Amino acid sequence: MDEQTALAELDRRGREAGTRLRIRRRAHHRRAERAGASLASSAVVSLGIGRGARRRRWWLAAAAVAVIVAGVAGYLQLRGGQSDLVLGGDRTYLVPDDLPPTFEPALVTQGDSSATAGKTVLVAYGEPSRADPWDGPTLFVHLVHGAEFHFEDSSDRVTIQGHDARVSRFDDSWSVAWNLEEGSMVVTGRDVGRDAVVTAAREATTEPAIDAEGLPGDSAEVARGPLDAARVPWYLAPFQGQQSSSA
Amino acid sequence: VALRYIEDRSVAEIAEILDCALGTAKVHLHRGRLTLARRLGLLEED
Numbered sequence: 065m066d067e068q069t070a071l072a073e074l075d076r077r078g079r080e081a082g083t084r085l086r087i088r089r090r091a092h093h094r095r096a097e098r099a100g101a102s103l104a105s106s107a108v109v110s111l112g113i114g115r116g117a118r119r120r121r122w123w124l125a126a127a128a129v130a131v132i133v134a135g136v137a138g139y140l141q142l143r144g145g146q147s148d149l150v151l152g153g154d155r156t157y158l159v160p161d162d163l164p165p166t167f168e169p170a171l172v173t174q175g176d177s178s179a180t181a182g183k184t185v186l187v188a189y190g191e192p193s194r195a196d197p198w199d200g201p202t203l204f205v206h207l208v209h210g211a212e213f214h215f216e217d218s219s220d221r222v223t224i225q226g227h228d229a230r231v232s233r234f235d236d237s238w239s240v241a242w243n244l245e246e247g248s249m250v251v252t253g254r255d256v257g258r259d260a261v262v263t264a265a266r267e268a269t270t271e272p273a274i275d276a277e278g279l280p281g282d283s284a285e286v287a288r289g290p291l292d293a294a295r296v297p298w299y300l301a302p303f304q305g306q307q308s309s310s311a
Numbered sequence: 312v313a314l315r316y317i318e319d320r321s322v323a324e325i326a327e328i329l330d331c332a333l334g335t336a337k338v339h340l341h342r343g344r345l346t347l348a349r350r351l352g353l354l355e356e357d
Contacts, residue, residue: 065353065354067345067348067354070348070353070354071344071345071348073348073353074344074347074348074351074353075344077351078312078315078316078347079316081316081317082316082317082318082319085317086317086319
């Protein structure tokens with residue numbers, strides 16, 4: 065590809081990425097406002113650009129630009145088909161800012177996923193009919209290879225497919241975890257009740273996947289991708305102190 | 312590059328934001344686009 069063609073393609077992707085990011089950023093702001101959350105704690109990067117900005121220290125602008133360029137590069141790579149993240153059909157919502165803040169880095173930093181690619185895959189389920197599936201109930205399933213949880217007797221116990229499992233609550237999420245020969249299975253639900261998460265866990269497979277019988281009525285797979293190893297500890301936060309090894 | 316693609320700014324606006332000459336902004340933008348194109352595999356590395 066010659067330089068002119070390459071730059072034209074870059075501009076096309078960049079315009080598309082920029083448009084989507086701005087749309088998602090506005091949606092994110094609307095959600096944050098609805099939730100009464102402070103934008104200061106938002107994951108969205110805002111340059112705060114205006115006429116007064118020229119007096120700002122250059123390194124602040126450079127740092128902000130570096131962060132955003134990294135995000136754009138990741139997004140463009142994702143859109144350019146160089147990612148092993150699977151986007152089914154005409155789904156266009158799986159972009160930075162779409163994802164729940166705690167899962168976003170795992171799915172955006174595709175370039176750093178070599179250590180976990182094909183090994184620790186996270187699958188997300190939501191309601192595809194929503195304009196933004198991440199704004200509704202979501203379920204996640206993940207097999208942590210090589211990990212084994214050691215549960216405390218006092219924790220919330222359930223039986224999943226004949227295995228002793230534990231239920232934990234973490235912020236607005238419920239998680240169910242149990243040990244298998246291959247590793248530890250974790251099913252987490254956001255904005256989903258405890259019973260629904262346990263039901264989903266009972267239909268979980270090591271693919272990993274959750275069979276349709278275990279999903280709420282309108283839910284379907286909305287994302288599948290490797291989990292960044294750096295994010296595994298956060299993902300397992302509900303079980304801190306209960307894990308003997310990690311992926 | 313971020314200002315161009317994410318903030319949808321014109322080169323003149325970018326130059327004003329960065330407090331540099333229009334030509335300087337154009338050069339930086341061109342170099343940045345080339346770098347990004349190479350990172351994305353659209354252009355071969357030098």
